[in-house]
Amino acid sequence: MTNAQQLDKGALRTSVRINESKKQPPNDTSAFPDEIAHLEDTRFKLDDAIKQANASVEQIDKEYMASKHYMVQYRGEIDPHEMFQSELALKQIDNRGAFAVKIRDKLLKLLDSPYFARIDFQEASQETPAAFYIGRFAFSHDNELLISDWRSPVASMFYDCEVGPAGYDAPIGRISGKLTRKRQFKIKNGNMEYALESSVNIRDDILQRELSHTSDEKMKSIIATIQKEQNLIIRNEKAGTLIIQGVAGSGKTSIALHRIAYLLYRFKDRLSAKNVAILSPNKVFGDYISNVLPELGEEPIYEMSFEDIARIQLDGVIRFERDKDPFETSDPKWTERVRFKSTLDFVKLMDEYLSRMPDAVFNPSDYTFGRFSAESEWIQSRFAAYHKYPVKRRLQIIAEDIHNRFETDNFMDEPLPKPRAILKSLTTMLKVKNTLALYKDFYKQMNITDKFVMPAKEILEWSDIYPFIYFYAAFEGLQESRAIRHLVIDEMQDYTPVQYAVINILFQCHKTILGDFGQFINPNYLHTLGDLRVLYEGSEFIELNKSYRSTYEIITFAKRIKNIAALEAVERHGDDPSLIYCSNEQEELAQIMENMDSFQNSENVTLGIILKTNGEAKALYDSLSKNYEVHLISPESLNFKNGITITSVQMSKGLEFDEVIIPAANDRTYFSEYDRSLLYIACTRAMHRLSLIYAGELTHLIGP
Numbered sequence: 001m002t003n004a005q006q007l008d009k010g011a012l013r014t015s016v017r018i019n020e021s022k023k024q025p026p027n028d029t030s031a032f033p034d035e036i037a038h039l040e041d042t043r044f045k046l047d048d049a050i051k052q053a054n055a056s057v058e059q060i061d062k063e064y065m066a067s068k069h070y071m072v073q074y075r076g077e078i079d080p081h082e083m084f085q086s087e088l089a090l091k092q093i094d095n096r097g098a099f100a101v102k103i104r105d106k107l108l109k110l111l112d113s114p115y116f117a118r119i120d121f122q123e124a125s126q127e128t129p130a131a132f133y134i135g136r137f138a139f140s141h142d143n144e145l146l147i148s149d150w151r152s153p154v155a156s157m158f159y160d161c162e163v164g165p166a167g168y169d170a171p172i173g174r175i176s177g178k179l180t181r182k183r184q185f186k187i188k189n190g191n192m193e194y195a196l197e198s199s200v201n202i203r204d205d206i207l208q209r210e211l212s213h214t215s216d217e218k219m220k221s222i223i224a225t226i227q228k229e230q231n232l233i234i235r236n237e238k239a240g241t242l243i244i245q246g247v248a249g250s251g252k253t254s255i256a257l258h259r260i261a262y263l264l265y266r267f268k269d270r271l272s273a274k275n276v277a278i279l280s281p282n283k284v285f286g287d288y289i290s291n292v293l294p295e296l297g298e299e300p301i302y303e304m305s306f307e308d309i310a311r312i313q314l315d316g317v318i319r320f321e322r323d324k325d326p327f328e329t330s331d332p333k334w335t336e337r338v339r340f341k342s343t344l345d346f347v348k349l350m351d352e353y354l355s356r357m358p359d360a361v362f363n364p365s366d367y368t369f370g371r372f373s374a375e376s377e378w379i380q381s382r383f384a385a386y387h388k389y390p391v392k393r394r395l396q397i398i399a400e401d402i403h404n405r406f407e408t409d410n411f412m413d414e415p416l417p418k419p420r421a422i423l424k425s426l427t428t429m430l431k432v433k434n435t436l437a438l439y440k441d442f443y444k445q446m447n448i449t450d451k452f453v454m455p456a457k458e459i460l461e462w463s464d465i466y467p468f469i470y471f472y473a474a475f476e477g478l479q480e481s482r483a484i485r486h487l488v489i490d491e492m493q494d495y496t497p498v499q500y501a502v503i504n505i506l507f508q509c510h511k512t513i514l515g516d517f518g519q520f521i522n523p524n525y526l527h528t529l530g531d532l533r534v535l536y537e538g539s540e541f542i543e544l545n546k547s548y549r550s551t552y553e554i555i556t557f558a559k560r561i562k563n564i565a566a567l568e569a570v571e572r573h574g575d576d577p578s579l580i581y582c583s584n585e586q587e588e589l590a591q592i593m594e595n596m597d598s599f600q601n602s603e604n605v606t607l608g609i610i611l612k613t614n615g616e617a618k619a620l621y622d623s624l625s626k627n628y629e630v631h632l633i634s635p636e637s638l639n640f641k642n643g644i645t646i647t648s649v650q651m652s653k654g655l656e657f658d659e660v661i662i663p664a665a666n667d668r669t670y671f672s673e674y675d676r677s678l679l680y681i682a683c684t685r686a687m688h689r690l691s692l693i694y695a696g697e698l699t700h701l702i703g704p
């Protein structure tokens with residue numbers, strides 16, 4: 001594809017696929033002259049506010065330049081104290097400047113699309129209703145609130161209530177009354193594209209219209225069409241830990257990000273973006289979702305993977321192999337080892353060993369220094385008293401205790417050993433010197449030595465990493481994060497109980513855990529949703545069954561592969577998925593290219609060609625990239641781009657494409673129960689169009 005074509009596609013990105021949606025709301029805005037006038041008035045006031053904001057940014061800029069100039073000019077003459085004061089002042093000006101720019105940027109965003117809804121609410125105690133316009137951010141002008149933030153208490157009625165009795169929870173308590181009007185708008189580039197007097201049905205139409213857009217390089221915010229069941233999750237403030245099991249395309253990731261934006265707004269005095277992190281499966285996914293929070297006016301949050309965490313914790317301790325693709329590794333012993341370590345029972349086995357471990361590894365003797373002595377029984381009792389700490393940390397505290405005790409008795413002021421020297425002696429009383437030795441001992445004691453293999457000296461297999469960190473936590477101690485106060489874990493089904501056990505030690509904070517056990521892709525993982533719920537006993541559990549991403553026809557087809565009874569599609573229609581037979585692999589390749597050509601001539605912006613494994617994706621990429629501009633998403637990739645992407649099922653998780661092609665949809669490639677999940681995941685990445693291409697027998701996993 002040429003660059004010009006790519007650009008054209010970018011321009012088409014936001015086009016609406018009118019043909020796809022059966023019922024489209026009228027584009028006529030003439031029925032709402034009052035709203036056109038209100039929009040004009042709001043934009044006029046926004047313009048005014050932007051002028052003021054610009055003036056304020058310029059003013060701060062001038063102050064900054066003047067201070068800087070003064071400091072440079074008088075550098076030699078200013079005394080250090082004044083210099084320090086000036087630097088401090090400069091920093092303050094800089095902070096004020098950043099804040100002013102942030103305000104101006106928000107106003108500029110509002111100018112483009114100031115609000116998406118209006119509700120008229122009459123409080124029970126009032127004679128007349130008041131109108132509230134709801135937008136991305138709040139906006140006041142001359143002390144008058146013109147736009148309410150979508151996260152404000154009053155805005156909750158837009159998502160939760162229809163015209164009639166309504167109410168919301170305000171800081172002062174429940175406010176009851178009635179909604180007398182509810183309108184929805186689409187305002188783009190400052191123009192009203194449509195306005196609607198909304199009722200439940202029309203809201204569905206608007207949702208369909210939004211869903212029928214072509215996709216984008218990055219995930220977008222959904223504030224104008226958040227559904228009631230989604231809103232309940234977003235605004236849930238009470239749950240310490242919330243587990244969301246949602247079918248493919250039910251909006252889990254979107255909801256989790258909107259929930260973060262909501263919590264940042266609601267608890268702005270105690271929670272900032274620096275206190276929130278998301279654990280995501282890979283960098284591409286992290287990049288794909290990275291725009292949602294900034295679009296909602298919030299700072300980006302930390303994004304990390306389980307591999308990142310392992311690297312931080314084990315830096316300088318031990319090295320490890322990356323995870324292998326289970327579909328490309330044919331070593332039954334390796335498979336057995338991975339499976340063994342994927343269960344909740346394995347965590348219980350480790351707990352059993354670790355509960356006895358401290359007493360088994362520490363056998364104190366008396367510690368003496370000249371006439372000073374700490375008896376073994378006393379050391380043992382201190383060791384038991386500090387049972388909440390890892391073994392080596394306990395020894396550090398005991399060394400301090402011994403030092404303090406000796407000091408108390410030191411009325412002759414004799415030289416005493418330093419705590420570090422005492423610690424050295426205490427450490428010699430340990431039967432095991434490091435975590436690796438301890439970890440090996442666990443396998444020996446439990447009679448499961450065949451379950452532990454090191455690929456090379458000082459290198460662990462990936463499946464040993466989190467168990468090893470769990471042992472490290474008990475023996476040496478981990479670097480716990482106090483900065484993170486809310487952790488989001490996406491694709492929850494991909495992580496094993498021991499990974500959660502470690503996360504619970506590292507991040508003792510509120511969590512939003514989301515995923516879909518119907519999209520379980522690792523055949524070597526034996527854990528279940530039940531195991532997760534045992535690990536998070538007392539957490540709130542929510543299920544989402546409506547899929548918003550794909551057309552009704554794609555979801556109906558996906559159900560032929562995996563019959564998830566509860567899976568429900570939105571009423572948005574498109575073409576039936578195509579099953580294309582080819583007589584051999586050359587013909588299959590030619591068919592893929594034909595589909596690629598037709599994609600390039602369509603209004604679609606993203607095409608995903610999804611193969612079963614990373615290796616197969618790479619091979620197809622190598623053969624197609626000579627003639628086409630295609631992107632490969634491999635485990636090493638960093639970002640998601642518009643155009644044609646070739647990838648594996650594993651890497652496509654969490655992503656979506658306007659159009660999806662699944663090559664090799666034959667019985668040799670997709671045959672097992674796990675392949676069923678893979679095929680289901682691949683199909684549910686498609687928003688508007690899906691084609692399965694095969695040579696030989698079509699996979700039998702597609703039911704009638």
Ligand SMILES: Nc1ncnc2c1ncn2[C@@H]1O[C@H](COP(=O)(O)OP(=O)(O)OP(=O)(O)O)[C@@H](O)[C@H]1O
Pocket residue numbers: 207210211220222225226227230246247248249250251252253254255515516548549653654655656684
């Ligand atoms: N209320 C909504 N309004 C508009 N679009 C929505 C809504 N809910 C979900 N979507 C859209 O549906 C698509 C799927 O959302 P998302 O990726 O968050 O789902 P998911 O449950 O995490 O999917 P999966 O598990 O399949 O990766 C996205 O394009 C999202 O914007």
